[in-house]
Amino acid sequence: MVAGGCLCGAVRFAVEAFQGGAFKCHCSKCRKAFGGAGSAAALVARDDFRWLAGEGTVRAYHCASGFTRCFCPDCGCIVPQHIVDHGLQWVPLGLLDADPGIRLKHHIHVDSKAAWEILDDQALQHAAGFDS
Ligand SMILES: [Zn+2]
Numbered sequence: 001m002v003a004g005g006c007l008c009g010a011v012r013f014a015v016e017a018f019q020g021g022a023f024k025c026h027c028s029k030c031r032k033a034f035g036g037a038g039s040a041a042a043l044v045a046r047d048d049f050r051w052l053a054g055e056g057t058v059r060a061y062h063c064a065s066g067f068t069r070c071f072c073p074d075c076g077c078i079v080p081q082h083i084v085d086h087g088l089q090w091v092p093l094g095l096l097d098a099d100p101g102i103r104l105k106h107h108i109h110v111d112s113k114a115a116w117e118i119l120d121d122q123a124l125q126h127a128a129g130f131d132s
């Protein structure tokens with residue numbers, strides 16, 4: 001089990017098991033939302049995820065395109081969210097308190113990456129989503 005939480009600690013969660021690998025998304029929306037090169041996250045089974053604190057305070061921002069990001073209203077930190085289409089929980093890896101044991105496997109939306117970013121050559125690079 002690995003626990004994690006937002007910057008201020010109001011939102012806390014735990015992940016029982018991580019499967020698959022970590023991925024970084026370089027799409028323009030993740031770059032804006034994270035204020036950086038993109039997002040680094042993993043998808044975990046809903047049964048392996050549970051909230052420990054603050055779930056009821058989490059707010060969501062919805063773009064017109066359907067892109068959603070959930071965040072802590074106190075510190076603005078992006079927090080996990082349920083990906084309804086896949087029945088999975090999206091977990092930003094930077095929130096974790098300890099090593100989840102998985103490593104970076106995929107770069108997605110590489111066609112949208114910032115011009116200044118340099119990618120490693122070990123993780124698979126996908127032009128758009130995982131299937132590209
Ligand atoms: Zn917070």
Ligand SMILES: [Zn+2]
Pocket residue numbers: 025026027028029030031039109
């Ligand atoms: Zn993205």
